[in-house]
Amino acid sequence: MKAHLTTNENGARPLEGVRVLDFTRVLSGPHCTRMLSDMGAEVIKLEPPEGDLTRFAFPRVGSMSTYFAQQNIGKKNISMDLKKPEAIALIKQLVVHCDIVVENFRAGVMDKLGIGYEVLSEINPRLIYAAISGYGNSGPWVHRRAYASVVNAETGLTGLQADARGGEVSNDPHSHADVYTGMEAASAILAALFQRTQTDVGQYVDVSMAQTMLYVNEHVQNELFTRPVPADQIRSFQPGEYPVLQTGDGRHVVISGHPAERGTYDLFVKAMNKPELFDDPRFSDVASRLKNFDDLLRILVEWAAAVPTADTLEKICADSGLAMGTVRTMEELAQTEWATARHVLIDADDRSGDTFRVPNSPWVFSGSNTSTRGVPKFRGEDNAEVLTSILGMSTEEVQQLTDNGALSIRLPKK
Known part of the structure; x- marks a missing residue:
């Protein structure tokens, strides 16, 4: 696994020395804690005996789901049955040695288990406790179930995308609400961590x-x-109307900028080398261009089709002050010189003697190595290591907790 190119690849990671107890599952929380892990925090993921739902997603290599691995690579893994009082006692002991707790249960679940913020902050006043939920831990929607597709619908994204598709309502294939919330939660945690350096007190962070x-x-x-x-203004840039064109080689491209916008229209005219369009009454001002937008798009489509390749069109656009991108598959992007130079992908250990590709972290620090590290773990794989190294338990005590069901472990069959 190659590290990012930095001025100090062996420098300390920004969050080294920070320990996170991670109760999260699926995507929003795991993405948050993967960010913290890549920045150097020791993340201990806690799974129930039935496992994180994403462990059962495909593709799979041996006993490892690639979906699970992408969000949980680099984390330690313990597994407990939180219905057992012995497991709750272990959580309370572990929290003494942790800086951060992250959970994404519905409101009240951790309280019912006896390990909510009020209880854990009494044990460790410096604890930062981040709770991710669909609609927040207060208000009339506090108990509603929420996944990304549901939240996308409730918050207008699905409707806005339908408007862009001519009214066709359909789900987005990407879980925007989960990933964005994971990022916002990580940002909030880092802010709370910084504030703790001034107050020496942790706090509760509620992220909806x-x-x-x-x-x-x-x-x-x-x-x-x-x-x-006014009719001569384009509201909020309207990126859904930016042109998607096809070059002579059949590649689709996207040009950033609204062709009818004041100033941007001039750049498109320059790129097409059609100065006569400045005198065309259909396109004399923004309002006219919007009224005759289909005609303008038709001219753009015909122009792009006459350009032999996407690379040629990008050079023309760049020379005219326009940004252009080629519509690529993930595999095509992975094969680019850019992907190689930036180490945007890493080969993750599949725990079966081979590797598969997952995204590397996107940050390049000048004085730290923040590339993704480690391997994806099996459920409960680190039970003994975590409990012996942090709590000083004996191997016999760990085995006894496993025998009575407080601890759980599932390793692949050999």
Whole structure:
């Protein structure tokens, strides 16, 4: 596994010395804690005996799900039955030695287990406790079930995408609400960690998926703006109307910029080398260009089709001040010189004697190595190591807890 190219690849990771107890599952929480792990934190993922749901996702290599591995690589793994009082006692002991707890249960679950924030912060006042949920841990929707597709629908994203598709309502294949919320939770945790250096006290951090989707949606202000907008203005950039074109070699490309926008129109005219369009009454101003937008798009489509390759079109666009991207598959991107130079993918150990590819962390620090490290773990694989090294338990005590069901472990059959 290659590290990022930095000025100090052996430098300490930014979060070295920070320990995280991770109760999260599926995506929002695991992505948050993977970020913390890549930054250097020791993340101890705690799974129930039935395992994280994503362990059963495909593709699979041997006993390892690639979906699970992408979000949980580099973390230690312990497995407990939190219905057992012995497991709850272990959690309370572990929290003494942890800086951060992250969970993404529905509101009240951790409290019912006897390990909510009020209990754990009494044990460790410096503890930062982050709770990720669909609609937050207060308010009338506190007990609603939530996954990314549901939150996407509730917060307007699905509807806005339907508008861009001519009214066809369908689910987005990507779990935006989960991933964005994981990132916002990680940011909040880092802020709380910094504030603790000044106060020496931890705090409770409540992160809502629904509020996150409003926070990261740059068009919320436009959707809620009720006053009139002049006909010669394009509201909130309207990136859904940026042209998708096809070059002579059959490749689809996206050019960033609204062709009808003031100033941007000039760049498109320059790229097409069609100065006569400046005198065309159909396109004399923004309002006219919007009225005749289909005609303008038709001219752009015909122009792009006459350009032999996507690479040629990108050079033309760049020379005219326009950004252009080629519509690629993940595999095509993986084969680019850019992907190689930036180490954007790593070969993750599949725990069966081979590897598969997952994304590397996106940060390149000048004084630290923040590339993804470690291997994906099996459920409960680190029970003994964590409990003996952190709590000083004997191997006999760990075995006794395993025998009575408080601890659980599932390793692949040899």
